[in-house]
Amino acid sequence: xxxxxxxxxxxxxxxxxxxxxxxxxxxxxxxxxxxxxxxxxxxxxxxxxxxxxxxxxxxxxxxxxxxxxxxxxxxxxxxxxxxxxxxxxxxxxxxxxxxxxxxxxxxxxxxxxxxxxxxxxxxxxxxxxxxxxxxxxxxxxxxxxxxxxxxxxxxxxxxxxxxxxxxxxxxxxxxxxxxxxxxxxxxxxxxxxxxxxxxxxxxxxxxxxxxxxxxxxxxxxxxxxxxxxxxxxxxxxxxxx
Amino acid sequence: xxxxxxxxxxxxxxxxxxxxxxxxxxxxxxxxxxxxxxxxxxxxxxxxxxxxxxxxxxxxxxxxxxxxxxxxxxxxxxxxxxxxxxxxxxxxxxxxxxxxxxxxxxxxxxxxxxxxxxxxxxxxxxxxxxxxxxxxxxxxxxxxxxxxxxxxxxxxxxxxxxxxxxxxxxxxxxxxxxxxxxxxxxxxxxxxxxxxxxxxxxxxxxxxxxxxxxxxxxxxxxxxxxxxxxxxxxxxxxxxx
Amino acid sequence: xxxxxxxxxxxxxxxxxxxxxxxxxxxxxxxxxxxxxxxxxxxxxxxxxxxxxxxxxxxxxxxxxxxxxxxxxxxxxxxxxxxxxxxxxxxxxxxxxxxxxxxxxxxxxxxxxxxxxxxxxxxxxxxxxxxxxxxxxxxxxxxxxxxxxxxxxxxxxxxxxxxxxxxxxxxxxxxxxxxxxxxxxxxxxxxxxxxxxxxxxxxxxxxxxxxxxxxxxxxxxxxxx
Amino acid sequence: xxxxxxxxxxxxxxxxxxxxxxxxxxxxxxxxxxxxxxxxxxxxxxxxxxxxxxxxxxxxxxxxxxxxxxxxxxxxxxxxxxxxxxxxxxxxxxxxxxxxxxxxxxxxxxxxxxxxxxxxxxxxxxxxxxxxxxxxxxxxxxxxxxxxxxxxxxxxxxxxxxxxxxxxxxxxxxxxxxxxxxxxxxxxxxxxxxxxxxxxxxxxxxxxxxxxxxxxxxxxxxxxx
Numbered sequence: 001x002x003x004x005x006x007x008x009x010x011x012x013x014x015x016x017x018x019x020x021x022x023x024x025x026x027x028x029x030x031x032x033x034x035x036x037x038x039x040x041x042x043x044x045x046x047x048x049x050x051x052x053x054x055x056x057x058x059x060x061x062x063x064x065x066x067x068x069x070x071x072x073x074x075x076x077x078x079x080x081x082x083x084x085x086x087x088x089x090x091x092x093x094x095x096x097x098x099x100x101x102x103x104x105x106x107x108x109x110x111x112x113x114x115x116x117x118x119x120x121x122x123x124x125x126x127x128x129x130x131x132x133x134x135x136x137x138x139x140x141x142x143x144x145x146x147x148x149x150x151x152x153x154x155x156x157x158x159x160x161x162x163x164x165x166x167x168x169x170x171x172x173x174x175x176x177x178x179x180x181x182x183x184x185x186x187x188x189x190x191x192x193x194x195x196x197x198x199x200x201x202x203x204x205x206x207x208x209x210x211x212x213x214x215x216x217x218x219x220x221x222x223x224x225x226x227x228x229x230x231x232x233x234x235x236x237x238x239x240x241x
Numbered sequence: 242x243x244x245x246x247x248x249x250x251x252x253x254x255x256x257x258x259x260x261x262x263x264x265x266x267x268x269x270x271x272x273x274x275x276x277x278x279x280x281x282x283x284x285x286x287x288x289x290x291x292x293x294x295x296x297x298x299x300x301x302x303x304x305x306x307x308x309x310x311x312x313x314x315x316x317x318x319x320x321x322x323x324x325x326x327x328x329x330x331x332x333x334x335x336x337x338x339x340x341x342x343x344x345x346x347x348x349x350x351x352x353x354x355x356x357x358x359x360x361x362x363x364x365x366x367x368x369x370x371x372x373x374x375x376x377x378x379x380x381x382x383x384x385x386x387x388x389x390x391x392x393x394x395x396x397x398x399x400x401x402x403x404x405x406x407x408x409x410x411x412x413x414x415x416x417x418x419x420x421x422x423x424x425x426x427x428x429x430x431x432x433x434x435x436x437x438x439x440x441x442x443x444x445x446x447x448x449x450x451x452x453x454x455x456x457x458x459x460x461x462x463x464x465x466x467x468x469x470x471x472x473x474x475x476x477x478x479x480x481x482x
Numbered sequence: 483x484x485x486x487x488x489x490x491x492x493x494x495x496x497x498x499x500x501x502x503x504x505x506x507x508x509x510x511x512x513x514x515x516x517x518x519x520x521x522x523x524x525x526x527x528x529x530x531x532x533x534x535x536x537x538x539x540x541x542x543x544x545x546x547x548x549x550x551x552x553x554x555x556x557x558x559x560x561x562x563x564x565x566x567x568x569x570x571x572x573x574x575x576x577x578x579x580x581x582x583x584x585x586x587x588x589x590x591x592x593x594x595x596x597x598x599x600x601x602x603x604x605x606x607x608x609x610x611x612x613x614x615x616x617x618x619x620x621x622x623x624x625x626x627x628x629x630x631x632x633x634x635x636x637x638x639x640x641x642x643x644x645x646x647x648x649x650x651x652x653x654x655x656x657x658x659x660x661x662x663x664x665x666x667x668x669x670x671x672x673x674x675x676x677x678x679x680x681x682x683x684x685x686x687x688x689x690x691x692x693x694x695x696x697x698x699x700x701x702x703x704x705x706x707x
Numbered sequence: 708x709x710x711x712x713x714x715x716x717x718x719x720x721x722x723x724x725x726x727x728x729x730x731x732x733x734x735x736x737x738x739x740x741x742x743x744x745x746x747x748x749x750x751x752x753x754x755x756x757x758x759x760x761x762x763x764x765x766x767x768x769x770x771x772x773x774x775x776x777x778x779x780x781x782x783x784x785x786x787x788x789x790x791x792x793x794x795x796x797x798x799x800x801x802x803x804x805x806x807x808x809x810x811x812x813x814x815x816x817x818x819x820x821x822x823x824x825x826x827x828x829x830x831x832x833x834x835x836x837x838x839x840x841x842x843x844x845x846x847x848x849x850x851x852x853x854x855x856x857x858x859x860x861x862x863x864x865x866x867x868x869x870x871x872x873x874x875x876x877x878x879x880x881x882x883x884x885x886x887x888x889x890x891x892x893x894x895x896x897x898x899x900x901x902x903x904x905x906x907x908x909x910x911x912x913x914x915x916x917x918x919x920x921x922x923x924x925x926x927x928x929x930x931x932x
Contacts, residue, residue, distance in 0.1 A: 001499065001500045025773075025791070026775075026776065026777025027777055028754070028770075028773040051791060055777045056776065056778075077834050077835060077836050077837070078833055079833055079834050081777065096834075098832075098834045098835065100835050100836075100840050101753065101791070101836050101837035102795030102798060102837065102839075103840070105791045105792045106354075109571075109792050110359075112571060113570075113571035113575045114361075114362065114574030115359050115360055115361055116376065116381065117359070117376075118351075118358070118359050119356055119359070119385075120355075120356055120357065121355065123839050123843075124873075124874070125871065125874035125875075126839060126870065126871055126872065126874070127823070127870050128835070128839065135357065135385075137358060137387060142357035142358070146378060158771070161560060163524075165562050170442075170770075170771025170788060171754055171756050171771060171773055171788055173755060174754050174791050177792075178790060181571065196559050196560040201562050201563045202409075202411065202444075203444075204564075205790075207572070208532070208560070208562070209526075209578075210572075210577060223770050224769075224770050227770035227779070228767075228770070231768050232765055236762070236768075237762065237763060237766070237768055237779055238761075238762045239764070240764050240765060242724065242725045266529045266530075266552065267548070268552055269529070269545075269546070269548040269552055293611065297552055297553075318610060318611050319610070320609050321608025321609060337609075339607075339610065341612070342570060342615060343566075343573060344614075344615070346566045347567065350567050352800075353800050354796035354800045355799035361574065362619075364618075365618070365648075366593075367614060369610070410546045411544060411545075411546025411563060412527070412529055412530040412546060412548055414563065415530050415566050416565070416566050419565060419566060422796065422800065438784025438785055442756065442758075442782050442786040442787050445788065448789065449749075450727045450749070450757060450797055464545050465544075468543060468545035468554070469540075469541050469543050469545070472553070472554050473541075477537070477543075477553045477554055478538060478540045478541070478542070478543055478554055479539045
């Protein structure tokens with residue numbers, strides 16, 4: 001019962017109007033190959049849920065989905081970095097639902113963890129309060145924030161085994177570990193697919209119980225090249241003297 | 242500014258009536274040397290907070306603190322395994338406050354994470370409801386569970402560096418990672434104290450920001466021997482044919 | 483064959499290949515011994531791992547690998563380790579397919595009591611441990627218990643007398659005499675010991691139940707199933 | 708010296724050796740360049756690490772090590788990595804000693820506005836990102852901003868006009884002309900540009916403030932402090 005699938009197989013499960021978590025943070029730790037396949041599939045009216053939006057500069061990561069007008073709504077904490085998204089938003093074709101970054105993460109965690117909600121001090125006294133229940137605990141005000149889940153999650157791991165265990169590498173763990181637990185169908189795009197038993201149990205970031213499919217992304221060498229090329233193109237790396 | 246201290250130094254900070262988290266789960270991942278030092282210190286009227294109680298069979302782990310009558314109250318999910326605790330309880334000298342195991346963990350996490358509380362379905366319709374606010378979210382009932390914090394936490398890690406980063410090993414991570422974040426003064430007892438930079442950033446389970454002191458516990462070799470001896474003494478290991 | 487083995491052999495039939503399973507203390511721990519051919523499941527230990535394996539030999543215990551009883555275990559290939567918040571997120575979040583629990587009592591509304599000897603405050607109950615989380619979280623809850631106590635009283639009741647662990651949470655009740663499904667807050671007898679009539683089951687059961695039109699003889703893994 | 712450098716040099720004096728610090732985008736990112744001798748701090752990047760180091764060279768970027776702006780960074784020895792829930796648990800839970808943030812406006816009640824250009828719904832605000840969590844969580848909130856806008860209007864107000872990020876959360880306000888402490892919901896002028904009188908500060912500041920009996924000349928790390 002291997003969970004290894006092709007990207008085409010898993011993307012074919014999407015439908016117009018689907019709710020979809022995209023892991024990553026401004027492109028780092030993003031499931032780049034799955035995003036490209038979603039773009040190619042032409043599926044539309046998606047509700048994307050992502051901690052933040054695309055890597056500054058555009059033309060990378062989730063930007064293509066906005067450029068193709070495949071997204072109806074985004075639920076996130078920040079949209080300022082992705083020009084293609086902003087274009088859709090300013091033209092009135094994109095609905096935006098904003099939560100503070102830590103609140104977004106807790107809402108998704110709550111969904112995966114079977115909690116009915118969490119009380120957070122973040123956003124008290126701000127526009128974020130609107131429409132939310134406020135509770136006072138020991139004299140301090142908190143907002144009740146409800147769970148946020150989706151039908152699908154596309155995450156990016158370093159290594160994944162055939163039963164869905166995922167090992168992360170570096171800060172690419174970011175939102176991937178959180179959204180993996182909160183979707184009905186979680187797809188892990190990884191640099192390397194390993195045999196069962198090849199990942200030290202201590203290094204499993206997302207256990208296979210949360211994962212429905214494992215797909216091959218860029219190899220690690222390709223992954224390095226993709227990012228170094230991208231970062232060089234936006235002058236994000238120091239020049240050698 | 243090294244956080245490395247002696248066990249005597251950190252235990253001297255305790256006071257009668259202190260609230261203290263003990264990491265571990267039935268002795269596994271317990272800060273055994275710190276517990277012995279707390280016993281030797283004679284500090285009393287402690288409120289202990291521990292996910293569960295001592296390893297079945299008694300005479301190990303936190304048992305000594307009950308035997309010495311140093312504990313006024315325990316906040317936990319289960320007390321059935323530690324004969325010394327039960328003796329105190331049945332004689333009316335120990336107050337017991339019980340929460341379901343997952344609820345206990347979420348309460349402690351909430352304290353460390355600055356949340357005002359979480360809504361959990363666990364315990365709805367049971368004695369656990371008593372005195373708690375009940376909220377209905379989308380037609381389902383939840384209990385509001387409030388944060389649980391303490392003045393001190395004693396945790397057990399595998400390796401710790403001089404700025405307080407802690408790496409765990411195996412299931413000994415259990416409650417240690419959670420309680421480390423929820424105390425004002427967290428002491429990490431480790432098998433090995435390392436230089437800064439010796440722990441791979443991906444392997445840090447509790448970052449130094451949560452840790453105030455690092456103390457040398459049993460070396461890893463001693464640690465193996467302590468557990469194999471203990472487990473053999475309670476016939477928990479298979480005999481070789 | 484004693485009642486405990488009968489129940490474990492029947493409970494094993496509730497598990498499907500590839501499922502993630504949590505087993506309570508007592509009778510449920512014997513279930514993996516009777517898994518049908520071709521069925522392999524992943525066992526969760528709620529103290530923080532998946533893919534629990536057998537007990538290690540003397541001197542070969544890993545001091546950092548143990549089960550929810552504090553006893554040494556091994557991990558099978560493909561195992562994973564996590565902290566207790568994550569472990570109960572897995573449980574509460576509905577990610578465990580099946581939990582098989584021992585019950586002190588169960589009733590026709592799907593309530594289960596398995597943590598406190600009685601509901602009184604001075605009962606010195608050992609505490610609920612992880613049982614309340616499990617009954618609210620796992621997708622399917624199987625309650626295993628002997629049909630009657632030592633004095634012959636039914637443990638399958640109209641209403642639990644002990645303090646309950648959860649209300650309306652049980653999906654399947656397995657005793658050594660019968661198997662009931664809990665559907666819409668009522669019991670349906672789906673299997674019974676071949677040697678007993680429906681009337682026999684009625685006379686040793688306090689709970690009301692209906693009889694499945696598809697009533698079968700009691701099945702046991704490795705015996706007749 | 709331009710206003711931004713002046714502010715960064717002053718803000719650097721708010722940090723103590725060994726502190727865990729979060730720096731917002733813009734001016735605050737320059738602060739580490741001016742840390743006083745003997746002061747070293749641990750920088751958190753809210754996307755999931757502690758102990759942020761400098762930008763790597765071309766072709767030496769690690770594809771899995773980046774900051775909260777999606778830009779490549781390095782980690783210093785002693786670094787640690789965690790997911791976003793943990794990162795914001797660190798922030799919201801009060802474990803960060805000091806956050807230095809840029810402000811669009813700040814007011815005499817300690818309110819700060821730094822995420823939305825105005826409070827109207829069709830403002831196309833970029834979103835609050837992690838700013839609302841930071842202002843509620845860090846032990847000390849330092850708001851840095853230029854004293855006046857391009858038209859000379861004060862940005863240190865009686866009441867923020869923009870949508871606020873948090874209410875009553877700011878502890879220290881640093882402009883290129885003055886430093887205020889926020890105490891009991893009111894401002895105290897604690898430092899001012901030596902070339903300016905208290906009256907000068909009053910005339911370019913909309914907010915009311917009292918003057919510290921211990922009023923000092925404006926200090927800058929590496930210059931006069």
